[in-house]
Every structure is written in structure tokens, then in C-alpha cells.
Amino acid sequence: MVFVIDSSSSIWEPNFKQQLQFVQQMVNTFDVSQNKTRIGAINFSNRVVREFHLKTHDSKERVLSAISEVEYTAGDSTNTNEALMVLRTEYFTEWSGDRSDVPNIAILLTDGGSTLMAETVNEANLNKETGVSMFAVGIGHTVNEEELTLIASAPKADFMYILENVTELQTEAFTQLISHQACKILKNDTNEEMCKRIVDVVFVIDSSRSIWITYFKQQLQFVKQLVNAFDVGQGKTRIGAINFSNRHMTEFHLNAYDSKEDILNAVSNVQYTAGDMTNTFDALRLLRTEAFSEVNGDRSDIPNIAILLTDGESSNMASTVKEAQLTREAGVTIFAIGIGDKIIKEELEQIASSPTSDYMHVLETFTELQAGDFVKRIIDLACKGKNFTYMGELSLLVLTFNC
Template identity: 90%
Template sequence: MSRTMRTYMLLATLAADSKAKLCGNIADIVFVIDSSSSIWEPYFKQQLQFVQQMVKTFDVSQKKTRIGAINFSNRVVREFHLKTHDSKERVLSAISEVEYTAGDSTNTNEALMVLRTEYFTERSGDRSDVPNIAILLTDGESTLMAETVKEANLNKETGLSMFAIGIGHNVNEEELTLIASAPKADFMYILKNVTELQTEAFTQLISHKACKILKNDTNEEKCTRIVDMVFVIDSSRSIWINYFKQQLEFVKHLVSAFDVGQGKTRIGAINFSDRHMTEFHLNSFDSKEDILNAVSNVQYTAGGTTNTFDALRLLRTEAFSAVNGDRSDIPNIAILLTDGESSNMASTVKEAKLTREAGVTIFGIGIGDKINKEELEQIASSPTSDHMHILESFTELQAGDFVKRIIDVTCKGKELYLHG
């Protein structure tokens, strides 16, 4: 089922009960509004009407929910900051005065940089003890996708919840997926046209999702179980760079679910293709923030072959060793991500067996239609129903239900995880 079809189904579900209750929870919310020339001026004004309808669903004031707005195309217009207006009426009036710039490019990356460095700052009215939410509206793809994804990731790493709403047939779904927070089913939407953006049902849908964030209903329960966990990440050239980055987003989401520290859960990472490298060891970092930054900095190598066996050997002989931070009394877990089959199945199966016999529980996650199911079954620990997963796409890797399933299984305290 496509993202667009899921959105339509949600709209249909909400249509019967579209009268919203006012969200009384508190947040700092910034709207990021596309004003490029590909959007006709009447459609731009419909975006503003959607923003106004959204604002009406919140209890707006400086002591409650604060609202800011950014207008972007080839340049970024700082419409108003979180501290600028102290009432809903003034915010609504300011939105009605936002002007259509008709810029000849879509510099989404610059808008997201301004969002992070200027808007969600104490100087501009951001509050450290209040959830940060951004709602991005666009009708196409950015001029510089790589920079846009980079800036989106930097925003999300600060704890920002990012809604990405694409309108029309020129939207780049892959880019929108990388911009949005996880789970994507809650934060990424593609609409057929601006008319759908203006439906009361869609306004209530986004308001409802945002209000759930305010109540912290979308945060997974943190896993307090202590493990030594190493991620083994496929970087072969069969994976496009943007899909590689989606792997990193998945890794960061899992890391965020654990209580990380040298006296708690430790995290390591290996990157492999025709060559293999340790990105960081279990004892490299002391904090979750440092680990998340390190994951963001993992480089795509685009190697010509997939030497999974070398990565598994490195996992067993170096990553899970005392000198590199492995603890003999703590369960060892490896999460291997790949989009195909290894260059040498016999050697890969052999190394996987040796790794499991050393007490490492291996999760084998295959993405796409090039996966060798037989090989993945022989890599993963038993039962394969828990430890082997084949996904249709990298977008599915970001799905909230899948991420939660992996978190739930890794957080179980089963005897099979213990090693000697």
C-alpha cells in the first residue's frame, strides 16, 4: 500500500468525526512553507489557510503553545519567531500577511538550517522543557537533496519532531521520507493536491498527531536492559546513498531506545562492502549523544562487492573482544543490515556460525528484492521468526511498527542471548 493511499484511508477514517478538540498541551511549533515558483500563488495561499487552520487547533500564547513561521524558495524569509506574537489572533494575522516570493529554486536545506540555528534557540523564544515540532510543506524536491537530508538529520538529532507534507505529483517521496521523523507513518504525508491539504479531516489528522507528541504518546518505552550491541551496516554500491542514510536513521532510532553509557548498554558499528572497517568500538563513546553523532558520520563507501563474511569475522574477533569494550557477563547482540547476498555464501555462513557459537545473537535484516533468503536464514540466530526479517524497501525499515518489533525482541532477557 502506498504512502498516499494510507493517507487517504486515514482521511476517510477521520472524516466522520472531524470536529477537533482544542489541544491544550504545550509545544513550540514552527511552520516551514514552500514559496517557490512551482507553486502557483493561489495554491500558496491555500497553504497559508492550512497553517491558519492548524494554529486554531492549539491553545496559543507565550505561556502555552508558541508559533513561528519560515517562508522559503531561493531565499529564506524569517516571517516571525516563536517569541514574536503573544496571542492566537496575532499569529493568524501574521500568517495572512506572509507573501508569495515565487523563487526560482527550492533551497529547503537553507530553511532547515535557519530552523535549527535561529528558530529553535532560546534567543528566539524556544523553551528547553517544551517539545519542538516543525511542519514542512513543499510541492516538489529540494535543489540540493544531500544538503537537505543533512540539515534534516541535524534538526532531528536535537530532538525535533519533523512533519514532512508533500503536495502534488512532483514530490520526491524518497527525500520526504529522509526529512520526516520516525515513524514515517506518523510524520510523512503525500497529498494529491492543495485541495486535500485544506480538508478539515487532514487538519485534524496532523493536529492529532502533533498533540500526541505533546503528551509523549509516540515515544517508545526506553529499554533498561544492558547489552553490548554492534551494528553491521552494508555499504555496497547496490545501495544508493540515500538508502544507505536510511539505514543510519534506523540505527539511530534503535540506539535512542536504549539507556546508553559505559556502565549501561554499549554500542559499536561496522561498515562493510568490498572492504570492512570498524566505525567505532563498544568502548569508544560514553554518551548516547556522541554515538548518535558518530552514526551520522558513517561514510558510504559504494564498494563493488558485498564481503559479509569479512564483516562477520571482524565482528567476532575484534568488535566483541575485551580490549574493545566487550563484557563477558553482558549479552552480545549484532544487527546486520544488507540489501542483497554476499559475494561468498559459504564463507559467510561459516563466519555466522562461528559468531553465534561465540555467544553472539545475530539479527539478519534484508531489504529489497535481491535478498538471498537461504543465506539470511543461516546468518540469523534462532528462532528466525524473531531474528530474521526481509523488508520490501528501505522506507519499510523506517516504519514505527518494525522499529518497535526489533526493540521489543532485543530488549527481552532470554537465556539464548548469554554467552560464555
């Protein structure tokens, strides 16, 4: 595993040090030695600094010490292409300590676009062609999402992440998320058991302006993580999506796409509308009256699951509660999950099915939405049909957070 750390001047020195702390947190999750996991590090800006190779340090303590000594260079350009070339031609080589029978993982940290995007993408592709699993982690508002998408390995939902700031980088939930994905590679366990339960799933995605665009994109990442867990096809699980704020629109219906790849691409193309209202009640009405209809691909003999993501209090609580009640009366099981310290618990309680101890949950931070344990919990409920006693019933998961 090699960490590729951005040290350009756009990253302030305190933030650079927080990157190093994240690297140390990651190292602490692995069993490090020359016979087990080996760690290397590259520091880059206008120049590339070869901090230490895979064979340099033979213990976790020495690796952690070496990371603490990595210096901030404050270069005036971001030559990611050169860092990735060094990664490929020097680090993942036998001379550097690379082992041909062990998976290779690179974790790139950057706060913006590279100076030469075409060269960067080319070098990333060359790395991936040699078998390197590329994680691309972007931090802040100046991240080039298109470039990160092209750098990261597939599926992008597992290998590309965009964070609002370096503080999120250091959360335990995010460290666990990346460690979990890396461990799957090291254990040759990238193909987790897929959910074989056949369901019709519609994601209802909040796009109001109270959700910053970075967090909106993280919603899409969460959606893609869940999509990846299902066996998708018109004869298997079907997926649909609704996007809402002051207005609502159907992004794609249950019968729109036949393959997981097409659905993941469609999710990536969902646009942030930044509406000035959160008309959750309209989204619930559209969900109940149109999304789960035969003409749009709903199957009467297949369980229906809707996953609603929202940023908190709706624009009209009374109407939202009424629509939630109508949905429950139609046989809907509603999960209400709030994130942050400004959650309107009263509204969540009236949206959620009973008992609320099972169907209403509050997460402390937004990053926890993508944490492996939380995602797995939601997938297990949807896949196993826990507490879903009737075929054709509609199960609704509500996730809400504050930015």
C-alpha cells in the same frame, strides 16, 4: 502544527502536489479543531505565501480543503530563512491562533539547500529557542544535509529525515513515523521509557555502492533511533560500529565512548565508502573475532547484540553462510530481516537462527526500516531479551534491503 512547504522551481509541479498529499495524510492522523490540534501552512520559494493561520479553519475537512488549494509558485530561489521568520513572528503568535499552553510543531519540507544558509540556520535556532519543535524533511539528491541537521530539533534521529524521492514521502510507514514523533510532543511524552537492560551492541553497516548514499544515511538514522533507546555508558549499555563493503573497518569499539551524545556524533560521522563488493563474511568474522573481545570493551557477563545492515546478497554466499554458522555455534542468535523484492531468501534463511519464522523477516520497502512499529519491535526484542536465554550470548540482527 504548521507545515512549511517548499514551492521553488526545482520541485516539479507533480512532486509539489505529492507534498500536499503528504500534508493531508498527516492532518488525517490528528484530531483537528480549535479546541484540539490546530493546523497552519506556509508556502515558500522566492517569496512567502501565508496560506492559512492556526485559527483560520476549525475542522479537519476545512483544513484538508485548504491544503488542496495551495498553489505551486515555482519561484527561482529557496528563501527558507524568510519562511522560518514568518513562522516565528506571525504564525506562532497569539494573534494567529497560537496557544501558550500547547506545544508548537513545525514540519519543513524541502528538496534542496536554502539560498541563504546562515540566515536560515539563525532563524531555525530562534524558533527552537522559543520552544518550537522543528522537523526537517529533505527530499532528493540535492538536499543539504548539514543545513537540515542545523535546522532540526534534537535528537536529530527523531527530527531530521532524508528521503530518496517524494514517493517515499507518501508511504504509510513514513507518515506513521512522523505522526508518532509529533504525537509524543503533543502528549508531552518525548522521553519514552528507556531500555534499562545492559547489553553490548555492535552495529555492522553495509556501505557497498549498491546502496545509494541517501539510503546509507537512512541506515545511520535507523542506527541512531536504536541508540537513543538504550541507557548508554561504560557501566551501562556499550555501543560499537563496523562499516563494510569490499573492505571492512571498525568505526569505533565498545570502549571508545562513554556517552550517548558522543556515540550519536560518531554514527553521524560514519562515511559512505561505495565499495564494489559486499563482503558480509569479512564483517561477520571481524565482529566475532575482534569487536566482541575483552580488549575492545566486550564484557563476558553481559549479553552481546550485533545489528548488521546489508543490501542483500553477499559477494560470497558460501563464506557468509559459514561465518554465520560459526557465529551461531558460538551462541549467537541471528535475526535476518530483508527489505525489497530482490531479497535472496535462501541466504537469509541460512544466516538466520531457527525457527526462521521468528528470526527472518522481509519488509516491502526501505522506509519501513524507520517505521515506529518496526523500530519498537527490534528494541523490545533487544531490551527484553526475548528468547535470549543465556547471559553473555551474542544476538545478531541482520537487516537487508534493495534499492
